[in-house]
Amino acid sequence: MAFQPHNLVKNAIRPLSFWLGVLYVILTLSHWLILPRDVAPIMMGIAGGSALSLFTLYWYSGQKTFTRASVYPVGTFIAGVVGVNSFVHMLLDPHPHLSTNIGLLIIGLGVFMIDRNWYLGNLMVALIGYGIVLGILGYSDSWTPFLFFILQATILSVIANYVRTQNAINLANRQQEIELVAQFAIENEDRFRTLADATFEGIVIHQNGFILDANPAFATLFDYEIYEMIGMSVYDLVAPEDRETAIANARSGSEQMYEIAAQKRDGQRFIIEVRGRMVQRETGPIRVVAVRDVTEQREYERELRREALIFENISDSVILTDLSGKIIDINPATVRLFGYEREELIGKTPAEMWHVPRTGVSVNEQIIQGIHQNGRWQGEIEVVRRDKVHRVMDVTALPLVDSDGSRIATIGVSQDITDRKAAEQAMKQAKEAAEDANKAKTNFLASMSHELRTPLNAVIGYTELIIEEARHNKLETVEVDAIKISSASRHLLGIINDILDIARIEAGRVHLSLTSFSIAYLVDDVRAAVEPLIAKNGNIFIMEIADDVKKLYGDELRVRQMLVNLLGNAAKFTHSGTVSLNIHSANRGINFVVSDTGIGIKEDELERLFEAFTQSEENSTRTYGGTGLGLAITRRLCDIMGGSISVQSEVGKGSTFTLWLPDIAQIPDELTEVVEHN
Amino acid sequence: MAKILLVEDNEMNRDMMVRRLQHEGHTVVAAANGREAIELAEKEKPDLILMDISLPEMDGWEATRELKNRAETQQIPIIALTAHATHEDRVKSMEAGADAFETKPFRMPRLSAKIEKLLEDNPDLRDRYQKD
Numbered sequence: 001m002a003f004q005p006h007n008l009v010k011n012a013i014r015p016l017s018f019w020l021g022v023l024y025v026i027l028t029l030s031h032w033l034i035l036p037r038d039v040a041p042i043m044m045g046i047a048g049g050s051a052l053s054l055f056t057l058y059w060y061s062g063q064k065t066f067t068r069a070s071v072y073p074v075g076t077f078i079a080g081v082v083g084v085n086s087f088v089h090m091l092l093d094p095h096p097h098l099s100t101n102i103g104l105l106i107i108g109l110g111v112f113m114i115d116r117n118w119y120l121g122n123l124m125v126a127l128i129g130y131g132i133v134l135g136i137l138g139y140s141d142s143w144t145p146f147l148f149f150i151l152q153a154t155i156l157s158v159i160a161n162y163v164r165t166q167n168a169i170n171l172a173n174r175q176q177e178i179e180l181v182a183q184f185a186i187e188n189e190d191r192f193r194t195l196a197d198a199t200f201e202g203i204v205i206h207q208n209g210f211i212l213d214a215n216p217a218f219a220t221l222f223d224y225e226i227y228e229m230i231g232m233s234v235y236d237l238v239a240p241e242d243r244e245t246a247i248a249n250a251r252s253g254s255e256q257m258y259e260i261a262a263q264k265r266d267g268q269r270f271i272i273e274v275r276g277r278m279v280q281r282e283t284g285p286i287r288v289v290a291v292r293d294v295t296e297q298r299e300y301e302r303e304l305r306r307e308a309l310i311f312e313n314i315s316d317s318v319i320l321t322d323l324s325g326k327i328i329d330i331n332p333a334t335v336r337l338f339g340y341e342r343e344e345l346i347g348k349t350p351a352e353m354w355h356v357p358r359t360g361v362s363v364n365e366q367i368i369q370g371i372h373q374n375g376r377w378q379g380e381i382e383v384v385r386r387d388k389v390h391r392v393m394d395v396t397a398l399p400l401v402d403s404d405g406s407r408i409a410t411i412g413v414s415q416d417i418t419d420r421k422a423a424e425q426a427m428k429q430a431k432e433a434a435e436d437a438n439k440a441k442t443n444f445l446a447s448m449s450h451e452l453r454t455p456l457n458a459v460i461g462y463t464e465l466i467i468e469e470a471r472h473n474k475l476e477t478v479e480v481d482a483i484k485i486s487s488a489s490r491h492l493l494g495i496i497n498d499i500l501d502i503a504r505i506e507a508g509r510v511h512l513s514l515t516s517f518s519i520a521y522l523v524d525d526v527r528a529a530v531e532p533l534i535a536k537n538g539n540i541f542i543m544e545i546a547d548d549v550k551k552l553y554g555d556e557l558r559v560r561q562m563l564v565n566l567l568g569n570a571a572k573f574t575h576s577g578t579v580s581l582n583i584h585s586a587n588r589g590i591n592f593v594v595s596d597t598g599i600g601i602k603e604d605e606l607e608r609l610f611e612a613f614t615q616s617e618e619n620s621t622r623t624y625g626g627t628g629l630g631l632a633i634t635r636r637l638c639d640i641m642g643g644s645i646s647v648q649s650e651v652g653k654g655s656t657f658t659l660w661l662p663d664i665a666q667i668p669d670e671l672t673e674v675v676e677h678n
Numbered sequence: 679m680a681k682i683l684l685v686e687d688n689e690m691n692r693d694m695m696v697r698r699l700q701h702e703g704h705t706v707v708a709a710a711n712g713r714e715a716i717e718l719a720e721k722e723k724p725d726l727i728l729m730d731i732s733l734p735e736m737d738g739w740e741a742t743r744e745l746k747n748r749a750e751t752q753q754i755p756i757i758a759l760t761a762h763a764t765h766e767d768r769v770k771s772m773e774a775g776a777d778a779f780e781t782k783p784f785r786m787p788r789l790s791a792k793i794e795k796l797l798e799d800n801p802d803l804r805d806r807y808q809k810d
Binding site for chain 2 (some may be wrong): 446449450451453454455456457458459460461462464465468489493497500504509510511
C-alpha cells in the first residue's frame with residue numbers, strides 16, 4: 001500500500017498528540033497539585049481548548065456520537081494546545097502566563113487546521129501571531145523560546161505543508177476521479193440506452209418479475225408501448241403453459257438460453273428465445289433478459305425438416321440438376337428406381353445415364369423448352385435402368401428459383417408408371433374385347449332374328465293363304481288346322497321378338513321414342529288388345545281411370561307393351577275371375593295397378609319374378625305358354641323410363657302388379673329419340 | 679287397285695307375297711334384287727314399291743336411294759319391308775328415303791292399311807284408287 005501522508009496524520013500524529021495531551025493533563029494536574037500557583041491560566045487554557053474543540057467537533061462533523069473518527073480531531077486539537085504548551089511550560093518557561101496560553105491556543109488551532117487540511121497560511125498566521133505576542137509583551141526572558149517556537153512551527157509547517165499538499169493532490173485526484181466516473185457513468189448510460197434502443201433483440205429488465213424497463217424492440221415484439229410495460233408482470237407475456245419454466249429460470253438465475261411460447265397483447269402466440277442474467281444493484285438483484293422472436297426461424301426449420309422428410313421418403317424419384325443439366329442431388333428413391341448409386345450419379349446428366357435415345361428433339365431439350373415456355377414440363381420418358389430393363393417414367397420438371405426469381409436449378413420428379421401403363425393397356429384391351437364380344441353378340445342376335453324371321457314370314461304367309469283358300473273352298477278341318485299353325489307361328493314370332501328385345505335392352509341399345517301422349521287413347525288401344533285374352537278364360541275386365549290422369553311423356557309403344565304384358569299375364573293365370581286395371585296419379589307420375597283373382601305367386605318365386613326366363617312354375621310354360629320374358633322386359637323398360645314396378649301376391653287369391661311411371665320419363669340421352677307428335 | 683312392284687330375293691316369300699297381294703286385288707310385278715327393281719320401276723312405273731332390304735347385288739337401302747334420286751321414279755312411294763326388325767334398320771330405311779317401314783313377318787291388314795294410306799296421299803292415284 002502506498003504511503004499516504006494523510007494516513008500519517010490519522011495514524012501517527014493524532015494518536016500521538018492525543019496521548020501527549022493526556023500526559024499533559026496529568027503533568028499539569030500534578031504540577032498544579034504540587035505547586036498550586038497560576039492555576040487560573042492553565043484551567044482557562046484547558047477549558048477554552050475543550051470548549052472550542054467540542055464546538056468544532058459539533059460544527060465539523062454534525063455527528064451526535066463519539067466515534068474514533070470524531071474523537072481524534074478533538075484529541076488532536078487538545079494535543080495541539082497542550083502538547084506544545086507542556087513542552088514550553090516544563091522545559092523553557094516554568095511560569096507560564098495567560099499570554100503564553102493564548103499563544104499556545106493559537107498554535108493548537110494551527111495544528112487542528114493542519115489536520116483538517118486547512119491552508120498553511122493559517123498556521124503561519126498563528127505562529128507569527130504567537131511570536132509577536134511573546135516578543136511584544138516580553139514575557140520571555142530570552143529569545144530562545146521564541147526561536148524554538150519558530151523552529152517548532154517551521155518543522156510543523158513543513159510537515160503540515162507536505163501533508164496538506166499531498167492531501168490536496170489526493171483530494172484533487174479523487175475529485176477528478178469522481179468527476180470522471182460520473183462522466184463515464186453518464187456516457188455509459190447514454191451509450192447503453194442507445195445500444196438497447198438500436199438493438200433488434202428485445203431487452204427487458206425486471207425485478208422479481210416486475211418490469212423496470214424495456215427497449216423498443218421488446219415493446220414492439222409484444223405490441224405494447226414501453227411506458228405501458230413498466231410495472232407489468234413479465235410473466236404475463238409468457239404463454240400460460242410456459243410460465244413455470246420462465247419463473248424457474250429467473251429464480252435460479254440461470255444464464256442458459258431457452259425457448260418458450262410468448263403471447264402478444266392480443267393473445268397471438270409466438271416462440272421466443274430467452275436468455276437472462278442476474279445483476280446486483282443497491283435495490284437488490286435485478287434480471288436483464290434478452291428476447292428474440294424465433295417463430296419464423298422455427299417454422300422455417302420445421303418446413304425444412306418436412307421437406308427433407310418428403311425428399312428422403314417419397315416413393316417418387318427426385319433429382320436436382322444444375323443449369324447445365326448435371327445432377328446435384330438425388331433422393332433415396334432415385335437409387336431404388338434407377339439402380340445407380342448416388343456417387344455414380346452426382347455430376348452426370350440424366351440423359352447420359354438412362355435416357356433412351358430418340359430421334360428429333362432430345363428429352364433434355366424438350367424439358368428446357370417446356371420450362372422456358374410454360375414454367376414446367378410434364379411427360380413420359382422411357383429410361384434404361386442399370387440392370388438394362390426399360391421402364392417408363394412420368395416426369396415433372398420444374399425450375400428451382402432463387403429469391404430474386406432467377407433459375408438456379410431444375411428439379412425433376414419421376415414416377416415409374418410402367419406397371420400402371422401395362423395395366424391400363426391390359427384394361428383397354430379387355431374393354432375392347434368385351435365391347436367386341438358385345439358387338440358380336442348384338443350382331444349375332446340381329447342376324448339370327450333376321451334368319452328366323454325370313455322363313456317364319458313364309459310360314460305365316462302361306463298359312464294365311466291356306467286359311468283363305470280353305471275358307472273359300474269350305475274345307476273346315478284344313479282351316480282349323482291352318483289357324484293352329486298360324487297361332488303357333490305367331491307365338492314363335494313373339495318369342496323371337498322378346499329375345500331380341502331383352503338382348504337389346506341388356507346391351508343398352510334399346511331406343512325410346514318420347515312423345516306426350518293421352519292415357520285415354522293408350523288405354524283404348526290396350527283394352528282392344530287384351531280383351532279377347534281376358535274373355536278367353538271367362539274373366540271380367542274392370543277398368544278405372546281417375547279424372548286427373550291425362551297425359552304422360554314417354555315411349556307410348558313401350559308403355560303399351562308393358563301394360564299388355566301385365567294384363568296378358570293376369571288374363572293367362574286367371575280363370576273365371578276378375579282382371580282389373582286401375583290408373584291414378586301418384587307422386588308426380590301415374591300408377592298403373594293390374595290386379596287379378598288368379599292362381600297367385602309363391603313368396604319364394606316373387607323375388608325371381610322379374611328375371612329373364614322365369615315363370616311361376618317350371619312347367620307353367622307348358623301349361624300357360626309364353627316366353628317368360630314379358631315381366632323381365634317390362635321391368636327393364638320401366639327402369640329405363642325412371643319408373644318402378646312392384647308386386648303383391650297370395651297363392652290362390654291373386655296378384656297385384658303396380659307399375660309407376662314418372663310424368664316425364666327420365667332417360668339417358670343416348671337412348672332418347674324425341675318424336676314430333678301430330 | 680294399285681300396281682305394286684315387289685322386291686324380294688327369297689323365292690318362297692316372293693311367291694307367297696305375290697299371291698297374297700293379288701288376293702288383295704293388286705297387280706304385282708316382282709324383282710329379285712335391287713338392280714332389277716330399278717329397271718322394273720322405270721319400265722313398269724308401279725304405283726308403289728314393297729322393298730326388301732337384304733338383297734343380292736344392290737341392297738334395298740341403296741336401291742331406295744337410287745329410286746328416290748331418279749326423276750322418273752322418285753314420286754313412287756316405297757315401303758321398306760324387312761326381317762331386320764331393329765330401330766337402326768328403321769332409321770336407315772327412312773334415311774334412304776323409304777316412305778314407310780314394316781317388319782317381316784307382316785300382318786296383311788296392317789300392311790294393307792299402310793299401302794292404302796300411301797296411295798291416298800298420291801293425288802294422281804287417289805281418284806283411281808277410290809273409284810275401285
